Amino acid sequence: MTGLITEPNIAGVDDIYERLIAMHADASTEESLKLAARLNLILINHIGDPAVVAEAITLAAQRRKGKPR
């Protein structure tokens, strides 16, 4: 059983980060939210394992005060 990978797992992170930021260039906050949502949905489907996705959501939510789900 492979859970969520939290060790470095992909090469060229600077390049990917730049693309992520560039995707949001000139976008309104509303449009940015939608871009991020599109990307999330696409990646979630690609991961394809509900347990891993749930683990990732929990981990992300932990960064929010008082809202771990």
Added chain:
Amino acid sequence: MANVANIPVWRDIGAAPHPAASLQQAPLVIVGAGPVGLAMALDLGRRGHPVVLLAQLDFVAAGSKAICFAKRSLDIFDRLGVGDAMVEKGVVWNVGKVFWGNREEPVFQFDMLPVKNQKRPGFINIQQYHVEDRLIDALGALPNVDLRWGHRLGGVETHADGVRVTVETAEGSYRIDAEWLIACDGSRSAVRDALGLDFEGRVFEDNFLIADVKMKGDRPSERWFWFDPPFNPGQSALMHKQPDDVWRLDFQLGWNIDREAAVKPENVDPLVRAMLGDDVEYEPEWYSVYTFQCRRMARFVHGRVVFAGDSAHLVSPFGARGCNGGLADVDNLGWKLDLILKGEAGAVLLESYDTEAIAIADENILNSSRSTDFMTPKTAASSAYRDAVLELANELPFARPFVNSGRLSTAVALPASPLNTPDADDWRGAGIAPGFPALDAPLGTGWLLESLGAGFTLIADGWADGATAAAADGFALIEPGTGDDVLRARYAIEPGTACLVRPDHYVCARWRHPDADAVRAAIARAKGKEL
């Protein structure tokens, strides 16, 4: 007394006379003559029990209420002998389409009957009053059911082995001492109030307009749902066909509106015309505005008082889980109360109604709440996700299952029920596991579900002792023939296999190689022996 609340009348019946005796005895009193109360009376009446049914009104009400009846409800209606009457009147449909914005083509469509080769369709649409009419007609053939129109619940006193009910009529009040009281009296249940009980859960803040209109046309009998259509920008809308050229149009209105103004014809007309086109000719049938809650009682069984339908749980209409959920309660409760009244099961069996009906209600509430959250996003992020899903669904197949315009009512599985006998054999994921609803299949020249009857049934293939065991233990036996391949595949039937089905048509046990003791033990367990 009848129509003090200005309720639209579908069929006038007139009040039943005040009984001669001011204190009466009855094993069963059912409060409420909506589809749930009527079906409950029909179920227990057909099983031979004397039933007193109290109907607050002395007429069948019209107005925009339940219209979508799911396959599971049609199967229940079949068991109650009214399935054909419902389907003959109803508009059959299986396909739902979801539209978004001004796109002509749907972004998503679904089939409510993905498994073919079943007697009944995925859904019929039929106005609630037509359903009530047909149930009332069927009850008319049962001399043991006493349907008391215009008899209103005045009060309830509970004690350990019964309930004392006070009933108000136009000619005064009387009392009934009942062994059991079944509250089917809707979201504003007088029984629930009388016991000081309440719901828990969420209330959703939005308003929706129902415009039932009469118009001719050849639009298909499909469920059409729109997100953000040009005729109702930023909101949702729904269109559904009903019998007699009546169409259910549903428009989301938003929260801060004038509800009284919203139903005025001059305000409804622009919405209807924007949806259907300026040239369409229609007559208003009934306009109303609704909001909704997704809540349930903490328990459905309170001593000798049992709650079913809207009195016990409420959902949004998206998903058709209100009335269909109530009929699931009837299905679950009927055979259990029958066994208890006949002394074949202890009152403890009702604990399984509490857990199973709550499991069903929770699944309905969960789906209904999720649909509502998808349709009416509450935050900027949830709007973004909703729109992203709709955009992607237009282009990419993976996103289509995310579209949630109301997951429509289907039979709810009860895998954790204590009435199930867990599998001892390895079925390799095939067949229908204990706790899952029996799936229809062709059987001989008819259908499996219509052959199951109102008691326990064993579907067995080549079990030599089957007939002997069935005769001794009082269950029905169905032996698939050589041509029943679909049934064999659906139940993973091989020579020797047996599958036990409860009176409400849920599988509760199965064996590769049954023996009479194992079947007997499984029936005892399903009757609550282990509770």
